[in-house]
Amino acid sequence: MTAEKFTVYSFVGSQWAGVAHLALAQKGFSKDDYDIKEINLVSADNFDPEYLKINPNGTVPSLVSPSLQAPLTESTEILRYLDSLRQNGSLVPTDTETKRKAQAIMDLVHSAQVGTNLILFQARDNAEMEAKKASPWNEFLTNRQKRLEKEHAVDPAHPFYVPKAAENGAVHKLYDSDVGDEHKSFYALTDSMYRDFATGVNKLETLLELPYAASDHLTEADFHAIPWLAHAMWGAGTVPTDIQDFSVLEALVQKSVPEFKIGPRLRAWWSNVSETPAFKQVFAELH
Numbered sequence: 001m002t003a004e005k006f007t008v009y010s011f012v013g014s015q016w017a018g019v020a021h022l023a024l025a026q027k028g029f030s031k032d033d034y035d036i037k038e039i040n041l042v043s044a045d046n047f048d049p050e051y052l053k054i055n056p057n058g059t060v061p062s063l064v065s066p067s068l069q070a071p072l073t074e075s076t077e078i079l080r081y082l083d084s085l086r087q088n089g090s091l092v093p094t095d096t097e098t099k100r101k102a103q104a105i106m107d108l109v110h111s112a113q114v115g116t117n118l119i120l121f122q123a124r125d126n127a128e129m130e131a132k133k134a135s136p137w138n139e140f141l142t143n144r145q146k147r148l149e150k151e152h153a154v155d156p157a158h159p160f161y162v163p164k165a166a167e168n169g170a171v172h173k174l175y176d177s178d179v180g181d182e183h184k185s186f187y188a189l190t191d192s193m194y195r196d197f198a199t200g201v202n203k204l205e206t207l208l209e210l211p212y213a214a215s216d217h218l219t220e221a222d223f224h225a226i227p228w229l230a231h232a233m234w235g236a237g238t239v240p241t242d243i244q245d246f247s248v249l250e251a252l253v254q255k256s257v258p259e260f261k262i263g264p265r266l267r268a269w270w271s272n273v274s275e276t277p278a279f280k281q282v283f284a285e286l287h
Contacts, residue, residue, distance in 0.1 A: 004065060004067050005065075007064050008024070008062070008063050009061055009063070010038060011041045015231040017060050018282060019076075019223050019224055020078050020079065023091065026218065026277075041060070043143055043147070046059065047161075048151075049151060052158075055071060055073040062078075063082075065081075075224065076224070079220050079223060079224075083220070089217075091223065092220055093214065093215065098214050101213075101214040101215070102214035103221075105214060106221055109228040116228065116231045119232055120137055120235045121171055124190045126183075141168060145168055149161075194257065195257055197253060198253050198260045205266050210265060210268055212273065213273075230283050236252045240285035240287065241284075241285055246262040246267070
């Protein structure tokens with residue numbers, strides 16, 4: 001048992017909240033050790049001014065504890081904090097080489113190069129754009145924009161809302177308008193980003209150690225790479241229970257990079273981690 005109960009702010013569909021949930025499962029925390037507070041990203045509750053006091057980035061996960069001077073707002077620091085509370089096999093490497101390998105993998109899966117928002121929100125042609133407009137992502141982006149504009153009207157001086165509304169609005173307006181020159185530029189950019197995504201996945205193939213990401217045992221690198229790949233597969237349209245089916249993601253990327261394939265090392269790593277108890281607990285279905 002931990003000395004003090006802590007609170008994790010999460011959302012069931014959040015990619016990076018999966019890092020915290022995997023750590024909770026792996027380290028053996030019970031439901032009595034912590035509270036989960038759901039922050040509904042679909043209704044943009046992460047932009048509520050009260051939540052921004054906890055996490056100024058407006059993201060999940062976050063973690064608060066009586067033993068901490070300030071909330072933890074990054075998945076990396078949250079995993080490391082949870083790891084420090086239980087002395088039952090550290091997820092954080094201590095030797096220099098494993099630490100270097102783990103950090104390289106974590107940096108890659110958190111990079112813009114392999115960001116999964118590409119898969120969720122972007123389009124390469126009119127057909128993809130119309131499909132996105134008809135998808136739940138249209139409502140998601142619309143809800144975000146309305147909430148950002150509402151909160152800005154209430155508190156015009158708040159530094160968060162103007163830049164975030166501009167960022168979200170740049171994509172939202174493409175969902176809310178007829179196809180024009182901006183869409184053509186968007187399509188070209190998206191195609192280029194898919195090529196970069198393929199290059200990033202191929203780089204990950206070269207970084208994996210096996211049987212796990214950075215070592216012969218689970219480390220923090222595994223618990224960052226798992227949510228990234230699960231989210232990419234889910235966002236591409238993989239049936240959530242088809243954990244080992246890479247074909248849908250491959251087909252999506254192949255439209256821009258015809259030769260793209262998930263490599264044998266990535267497949268082997270995924271097969272290995274999907275057999276771990278933490279994976280089965282948190283990712284019984286892709287999300």
